[in-house]
Amino acid sequence: MSKQEQKVKVLDCTIRDGGLVNNWDFSEDFVRQVYSSLSAAGVDYMEIGYKNSPKLVKSEGVGPWRFCDDAFIKEVIPEKTKTKLSAIVDVGRVDENDILPANESPLDLIRVACYLKDVDKALELVKFFHQLGYETTINIMAVSNSMEYDLIAALEKINQSPVDVAYIVDSFGSLYNQDFEYLINKFKTHAPDKAFGVHAHNNLQMAFSNTLLSAQSGVTFLDSSIYGMGRAAGNCPTELILGYLKDPQYNVRPVYDVLEKLFIPLRDKIEWGYIIPYTITGQLNEHPRSGMALRKSEQKNAFTAFYDKMTTVETMDSND
Amino acid sequence: MSKQEQKVKVLDCTIRDGGLVNNWDFSEDFVRQVYSSLSAAGVDYMEIGYKNSPKLVKSEGVGPWRFCDDAFIKEVIPEKTKTKLSAIVDVGRVDENDILPANESPLDLIRVACYLKDVDKALELVKFFHQLGYETTINIMAVSNSMEYDLIAALEKINQSPVDVAYIVDSFGSLYNQDFEYLINKFKTHAPDKAFGVHAHNNLQMAFSNTLLSAQSGVTFLDSSIYGMGRAAGNCPTELILGYLKDPQYNVRPVYDVLEKLFIPLRDKIEWGYIIPYTITGQLNEHPRSGMALRKSEQKNAFTAFYDKMTTVETMDSND
Numbered sequence: 001m002s003k004q005e006q007k008v009k010v011l012d013c014t015i016r017d018g019g020l021v022n023n024w025d026f027s028e029d030f031v032r033q034v035y036s037s038l039s040a041a042g043v044d045y046m047e048i049g050y051k052n053s054p055k056l057v058k059s060e061g062v063g064p065w066r067f068c069d070d071a072f073i074k075e076v077i078p079e080k081t082k083t084k085l086s087a088i089v090d091v092g093r094v095d096e097n098d099i100l101p102a103n104e105s106p107l108d109l110i111r112v113a114c115y116l117k118d119v120d121k122a123l124e125l126v127k128f129f130h131q132l133g134y135e136t137t138i139n140i141m142a143v144s145n146s147m148e149y150d151l152i153a154a155l156e157k158i159n160q161s162p163v164d165v166a167y168i169v170d171s172f173g174s175l176y177n178q179d180f181e182y183l184i185n186k187f188k189t190h191a192p193d194k195a196f197g198v199h200a201h202n203n204l205q206m207a208f209s210n211t212l213l214s215a216q217s218g219v220t221f222l223d224s225s226i227y228g229m230g231r232a233a234g235n236c237p238t239e240l241i242l243g244y245l246k247d248p249q250y251n252v253r254p255v256y257d258v259l260e261k262l263f264i265p266l267r268d269k270i271e272w273g274y275i276i277p278y279t280i281t282g283q284l285n286e287h288p289r290s291g292m293a294l295r296k297s298e299q300k301n302a303f304t305a306f307y308d309k310m311t312t313v314e315t316m317d318s319n320d
Numbered sequence: 321m322s323k324q325e326q327k328v329k330v331l332d333c334t335i336r337d338g339g340l341v342n343n344w345d346f347s348e349d350f351v352r353q354v355y356s357s358l359s360a361a362g363v364d365y366m367e368i369g370y371k372n373s374p375k376l377v378k379s380e381g382v383g384p385w386r387f388c389d390d391a392f393i394k395e396v397i398p399e400k401t402k403t404k405l406s407a408i409v410d411v412g413r414v415d416e417n418d419i420l421p422a423n424e425s426p427l428d429l430i431r432v433a434c435y436l437k438d439v440d441k442a443l444e445l446v447k448f449f450h451q452l453g454y455e456t457t458i459n460i461m462a463v464s465n466s467m468e469y470d471l472i473a474a475l476e477k478i479n480q481s482p483v484d485v486a487y488i489v490d491s492f493g494s495l496y497n498q499d500f501e502y503l504i505n506k507f508k509t510h511a512p513d514k515a516f517g518v519h520a521h522n523n524l525q526m527a528f529s530n531t532l533l534s535a536q537s538g539v540t541f542l543d544s545s546i547y548g549m550g551r552a553a554g555n556c557p558t559e560l561i562l563g564y565l566k567d568p569q570y571n572v573r574p575v576y577d578v579l580e581k582l583f584i585p586l587r588d589k590i591e592w593g594y595i596i597p598y599t600i601t602g603q604l605n606e607h608p609r610s611g612m613a614l615r616k617s618e619q620k621n622a623f624t625a626f627y628d629k630m631t632t633v634e635t636m637d638s639n640d
Contacts, residue, residue: 176564177497177529178536204560205522209497209529216498228594239596240524243603244496252603253627259596260623274594276547276559276579283563283572303580307573 008215008245009044011197011223012238015065016047016088017230021272024049024063028076030262031065034226037258039081041242042249045109048073051087053095073106084108088139089125091118102133109135111167116146119154123161130162137197137221139167143183144174144285155190165195165221170210173203173233173278174285180210184217197221200236202228203282205274207236212244226255227263232288233278271295276303284310328535328565329364331517331543332558335385336367336408337550341592344369344383348396350582351385354546357578359401361562362569365429368393371407373415393426404428408459411438414445422453429455431487436466439474443481450482457517457541459487463503464494464605475510485515485541490530493523493553493598494605500530504537517541520556522548523602525594527556532564546575547583552608553598591615596623604630 015024015031026034031048038046049065057066064072068087077085086109102108110129114122119140126136138158143151158166168183175183180198187196198214198221200207211222224241228234239259242252267273277291280303294306335344335351346354351368358366369385377386384392388407397405406429422428430449434442439460446456458478463471478486488503495503500518507516518534518541520527531542544561548554559579562572587593597611600623614626 176532202525204563205525205528205557208525212496227596237525239599243524243599253624256596256600256623256627260621264621274548276576279559279563280576301580301584303576304573307576 006215006218006220007247008220008222010238010241010245010250011045011047011086011221012038012043012225013047013088013199013223013235014225014229014238016049017225017235018272019049019063019065020231021229022063022266022270023061024065026063026065031076033258033262035077035083037226037254038238039083040254041238041251043083043238043242045084045086047086047088047111048077048107049087050093051089051098051107051110052093053098055095056093057090068107070100070105070107077106080106084135086111086135088113090114091121091125094125096128099129099132105134107134109137111137111139113139113141113169115141116143116150116154119157123157123163126161126163135165136163137165137167138163139169139197139199141169142171142287143168144170144172144179148186151186152190155187159191159193163194165197166191167197167199167221167223168214168219169199170201170207172285172287173201173207173282175200175210176204176206177209177213180213181217184214184219188218195220197223199223201230201233201282202235202274203233203278203288207234208240211236211241227259227267229263229266229272232272232292233274233282234272276301277306280307280310286310326535326538326540327567328540328542330558330561330565330570331365331367331406331541332358332363332545333367333408333519333543333555334545334549334558336369337545337555338592339369339383339385340551341549342383342586342590343381344385346383346385351396353578353582355397355403357546357574358558359403360574361558361571363403363558363562365404365406367406367408367431368397368427369407371409371418371427371430372413373418375415376413377410388427390420390425390427397426400426404455406431406455408433409445410434411441411445416448419449419452425454427454429457431457431459433459433461433489435461436463436470436474439477443477443483446481446483456483457485457487458483459489459517459519461489462491462607463488464490464492464499468506471506472510475507479511479513483514485517486511487517487519487541487543488534488539489519490521490527492605492607493521493527493602495520495530496524496526497529497533500533501537504534504539508538515540517543519543521550521553521602522555522594523553523598523608527554528560531556531561547579547587549583549586549592552592552612553594553602554592596621597626600627600630606630 088111224238225235228237408431544558545555548557
């Protein structure tokens with residue numbers, strides 16, 4: 001290998017990002033089996049859901065992993081192994097009164113997701129979680145649609161903050177290897193004191209490749225999900241990352257086990273992965289929501305009409 | 321982009337490699353529509369099948385694209401556009417009496433596939449096709465399972481031969497970016513007078529990424545197939561390559577059109593793509609045949625048992 005690979009940490013976000021597909025409708029037993037499998041596989045972190053407040057996001061018809069009540073998590077996973085637990089929060093959707101000190105919570109890591117314009121708010125939250133004793137990350141979404149001077153200003157603030165890890169998030173799954181290389185260099189230059197993470201989407205079948213390239217470029221936190229489960233085109237598959245890493249800590253076999261038992265039947269009921277409307281939104285560097293709407297309609301395979309609509313100038317105003 | 325990208329040629333091998341999935345059971349109209357779509361998309365070559373001899377391979381229950389009779393091809397595609405036609409032959413399965421001079425054939429390019437041990441035989445065939453006026457390639461299969469000094473000796477012979485293009489074929493879909501980088505350097509060093517091609521398989525979701533890396537490293541012939549159709553995990557999707565290339569020659573829209581009309585219904589009947597037993601054979605650098613056998617059995621989703629069988633030392637003798 002020509003590039004430097006450091007010791008990485010694998011963060012499986014199946015339940016959290018997969019929940020975006022099924023409204024977090026995972027049974028307690030399902031989540032327990034996923035934790036047990038990831039733990040046997042040597043995975044470093046399992047992201048068990050969002051820790052948003054039910055007062056601040058829609059809670060009707062939504063599973064408990066959307067809110068991650070501490071007592072409930074302890075009930076589901078009474079005995080943690082070496083695999084740590086994380087939850088993610090969105091800026092503006094978290095109630096600080098819901099957050100216990102880290103030593104009273106089953107959660108080890110809280111991640112803050114934000115758009116670039118909300119970095120100041122996100123760093124306030126990071127500071128709060130950090131003071132309570134949590135590990136923290138800041139996950140900058142939609143980085144492919146930002147102005148570079150905004151990104152640089154944000155990275156300089158991040159570098160001054162207590163956050164442990166700054167994440168590059170390819171929200172639209174539109175980035176190629178060279179784009180990740182470019183962004184990693186920006187992150188290294190403007191936040192040199194931080195560790196870095198990567199969260200890739202698979203619209204262009206680049207999620208695994210971009211994650212490997214990141215690992216080879218010094219990024220240490222690698223997000224993945226079992227069978228790639230995640231919104232729209234999904235994520236970098238955990239089984240591919242574990243099959244690649246040579247570190248004896250990792251073992252892919254338990255992931256194949258839970259994949260066979262839980263995820264093959266689940267994929268028969270709900271869809272994610274390489275599905276052409278998401279390829280098209282990725283190629284156009286667009287949010288997948290228009291593709292998701294198409295897939296829920298009767299025209300779900302009308303790819304050419306969708307492509308035409310997405311590439312016609314008059315409709316561009318409505319794309320976010 | 322940090323690396324040098326030259327003008328590439330896209331070679332769509334949907335009918336040829338896809339035929340390995342359905343025994344070349346494509347109707348004439350299907351193949352005509354594929355040609356018409358690739359032509360409208362600006363694709364440089366369409367590989368319409370094998371040109372093996374029905375006397376030398378099993379012909380019962382096998383569609384006509386396995387043999388590519390010249391008169392038959394002319395009947396299906398009476399008017400060629402700028403998209404050239406190619407066929408592939410296997411060493412030992414071609415009857416030289418079947419081959420017309422190039423100026424009497426609809427075929428422009430004949431590719432010779434071989435294992436490293438058969439390079440001398442392959443180069444004899446290349447010479448024969450070259451003398452008849454065809455463009456030629458040599459496609460070295462299973463390059464990940466060869467000894468380097470054998471590969472170097474073969475490349476030196478290839479460099480002395482009249483062949484136009486030397487292909488790197490990732491038969492087992494087991495190669496990562498760094499492996500392609502390594503091989504491309506070997507090819508460039510030991511066959512410096514030749515153009516290069518790449519044929520990637522998608523067992524590890526690396527086919528597109530490896531193809532892009534190859535293009536960025538000076539490889540000019542890029543194989544792909546619509547919706548990735550091809551044996552086992554399939555190939556680099558044509559729609560991803562065309563969506564990436566900025567050259568105004570290419571237009572992805574006609575591929576989405578034929579994908580929607582022909583390939584979505586076809587994929588409902590037969591399978592290829594990211595299917596876990598092929599992930600496992602890719603991770604183990606094995607031929608996918610054991611995975612294909614599993615998928616035809618009642619145990620088709622018994623991934624863990626398959627993984628155990630494939631990684632148990634006693635069974636290794638039987639793997640090819």
